[in-house]
Amino acid sequence: xxxxxxGPDPHFHRSISESFYVLAxxxxxxxxxxxxxxxxxxxLYVPQGGVHGFRNESGEPASMLILFTPGAPREDYFERVRxxxxxxxxxxxxxFLRHDTFWV
Numbered sequence: 001x002x003x004x005x006x007g008p009d010p011h012f013h014r015s016i017s018e019s020f021y022v023l024a025x026x027x028x029x030x031x032x033x034x035x036x037x038x039x040x041x042x043x044l045y046v047p048q049g050g051v052h053g054f055r056n057e058s059g060e061p062a063s064m065l066i067l068f069t070p071g072a073p074r075e076d077y078f079e080r081v082r083x084x085x086x087x088x089x090x091x092x093x094x095x096f097l098r099h100d101t102f103w104v
Contacts, residue, residue, distance in 0.1 A: 001027065001062045007055030008081075010104040013048065017069045020044045020054060025062025028055040038064070051104050072100070 001007065010030050020029060022038040029038045030053035031046075038044065038054075046052040056062045068074060077099040084092050096102070 001025075001056040001064075003056070003059055003061050005055065005057050008053050008101075010051050010053040011101050012051050012104065013100045014102065015048060015100050016072045017048050017050070018046045018052065019067040019069070020046075021065040021067075023063045023065060025056070025060050026058040027062045027064055028057050030054065074099070077101070 007028070010032075020027070020038065020043065022040050022042045024040055027038045028035045029042075029044045030036075030051070031044060032051040035053075035055075044052070054064075066074075080095070084095060087095060
C-alpha cells in the first residue's frame with residue numbers, strides 16, 4: 001500500500017473469509033469493533049460475514065498478504081475498485097455485489 005491514506009471502510013463478505021498478515025509498515029486493521037495498528041508479524045482472521053476493514057494511515061508505505069478462503073478471483077476487484085467513483089450508482093452496486101462486498 002502506498003504512503004497515501006488508502007483502504008476500504010468497514011465491510012463484510014458473505015461467502016469468503018479473509019486473513020491479513022502484515023509484512024512491512026503499519027496498517028490499521030478493523031476487527032469489527034475497533035481499529036488497531038497492525039505491524040510486521042501481526043495477523044487478523046475474519047470469518048465469513050465478519051465486519052472488517054484495513055487502511056494505511058501511517059504516511060509510509062506498507063504491505064501485507066491477504067488470503068481469501070475459499071480462493072476467490074479478486075484480481076478484477078483490486079484492479080477496478082479505484083474506478084468506482086466514475087461508475088453510476090447501479091454499476092457500483094453491481095460491482096460490489098459481484099465481488100461479495102457489503103458496506104456497513
